[in-house]
Amino acid sequence: MTDQPGFLFTILAFLLVIGPLIFVHELGHYFAGRLCGVKADAFSIGFGREIMGYTDSRGTRWKLGWIPMGGYVKFAGDMNPASVPDPEWLNLPPEERAKTFQAKGVWQRFFIVAAGPITNFLVAIGIFMAFFAAYGQPRTPAVIAAVQEQGPAANAGLRIGDRVTAIEGRQVDTFDEMADIIRFRPNEKLRVDYVRDGRNATAWMTTGVDVERDRFGNEFRKGLIGVMSGQPLIEPVPLHQLPGAAVKQTFHIVRTMIDTLGQIISGRRSVKELGGPIKIAQVSGQQATLGWMNVVMLMALISINLGFINLLPIPMLDGGHLAFYLYEGVVRRPVPEKAMEWAFRSGLAVLLSFMIFVTLNDILSLDAFERLAGLIG
Structure with missing residues (x-):
């Protein structure tokens, strides 16, 4: 229910x-x-x-x-x-x-x-x-702290301690940025650039698929490669860096939207994921029950x-x-x-x-x- x-x-x-x-x-x-x-x-x-x-x-x-x-x-x-x-x-x-x-x-x-x-x-x-x-900004380094056995990352040769630097040519600085890119690419072949012992390396892997269901019954297909980060790190953002950090976050969301739209057009994602006014209303009501910050x-x-x-x-x-x-x-x-x-x-x-x-x-x-x-x- x-x-x-x-x-x-x-x-x-x-x-x-x-x-x-x-x-x-x-x-x-x-x-x-x-x-x-x-x-x-x-x-x-x-x-x-x-x-x-x-x-x-x-x-x-x-x-x-x-x-x-x-x-x-x-x-x-x-x-x-x-x-x-x-x-x-x-x-x-x-x-x-x-x-x-x-x-x-x-x-x-x-x-x-x-x-x-x-x-x-x-x-x-x-x-x-x-x-x-x-509240600060998530700054957990994109360093692998755990690797799932027989997962996409393990099968591609990634190990604990590897630092991911780019996915599909897109630079990543934090584990959250890496996770966001992967999340929106279920069952896709990805190029992952990383650094091991000071040396640059590249691995190719096909992401796994995980279907999540929230308390409202919404289902989400998300990609995963079977890795975990270390201790989450939240850093305060100096006043003079706030505009740059906010612009970067906005640009990141726009790129994600473009990627998702491209996936729908190419058939890699279902057109059912396109939402209109009714969907926006539904999500608005759901988020409002979770508190004003979500809204x-x-x-x-x-x-x-x-x-x-x-x-x-x-x-x-x-x-x-x-x-x-x-x-x-x-x-x-x-x-x-x-x-x-x-x-x-x-x-x-x-x-x-x-x-x-x-x-x-x-x-x-x-x-x-x-x-x-x-x-x-």
């Missing part, structure tokens, strides 16, 4: 996790726009009909939509929240036209759009800095995910707009209007298809159909 939180608790946890992250993402766009002299017509958390809101002294309508699945800033000169230009913006009086998004230079528009994902990364970096300042760390991970996904070069996402502006900045002319129109249509189709896919994936992972069939039977 699994220890699942209640439905209302899960929904509340989801809103408390995702709401602030959407807010700060859009706030990044908003403040970058203000810095560049662009007027914001609307700032919305959620889509659809307005539940509540107010208009500030700058003429921006701050509102809450009834579908809490995203948010947007609609700048002056935009026809819709996707920043599609309004054909009428050229007919505005010169003073008003100068405050529109479309009137700004290409690199100002690039900066405004990029500010959203960048803000998400900054939020995660800030969270990691706070945790490192309060904050989950927010850091989701914030990195939001930043990363929004930078993908797909029209309708920030990354798609950035690709258009990059093209415009390099060739000195905007993307042809017809090409942009078709790009937005195809981007919308891709996003809708993906959302439907991950939502069905979430429902199937919850065994909803099996439970429904059981009730009918």
Whole structure:
């Protein structure tokens, strides 16, 4: 029997996790726009009909939509929240036209759009800095203290005292970094570089697979090579090193996300591991039952995910707009209007298809159909 939180608790946890992250993402766009002299017509958390809101002294309508699945800033000169230009913006009086998004230079528009994902990364970096300042950082050396008999490492010739320096060409400094790389590569052949008695050496091994099940019934396939570390070492992080340590941690998570996505695309991991809003809500509720620290760390991970996904070069996402502006900045002319129109249509189709896919994936992972069939039977 699994220890699942209640439905209302899960929904509340989801809103408390995702709401602030959407807010700060859009706030990044908003403040970058203000810095560049662009007027914001609307700032919305959620889509659809307005539940509540107010208009500030700058003429921006701050509102809450009834579908809490995203948010947007609609700048002056935009026809819709996707920043599609309004054909009428050229007919505005010169003073008003100068405050529109479309009137700004290409690199100002690039900066405004990029500010959203960048803000998400900054939020995660800030969270990691706070945790490192309060609790220190794991610094256990990547030195093997025990080797499992007949395990992948033992069969490849690794011994106690060997210090692992890289896996698949990626440098590792701590045992935790080594374990993270291996964990996300079950049943894969890996190159492991190590040092023994001052000499560099290389071993090839195929990771084992361990299936873990947590208290909520979630199963995780993780890779292992059959080694253990010595005494765990947690070191305080000096104040001046906090930003660098937090940036490194954020970069490490982004690389892990890219690796995992590549494994899914190549078929080495199941597409069932892709999660959507329902999965995020489920995990939010589960982590909330474990304490506020788990919730904050989950927010850091989701914030990195939001930043990363929004930078993908797909029209309708920030990354798609950035690709258009990059093209415009390099060739000195905007993307042809017809090409942009078709790009937005195809981007919308891709996003809708993906959302439907991950939502069905979430429902199937919850065994909803099996439970429904059981009730009918």
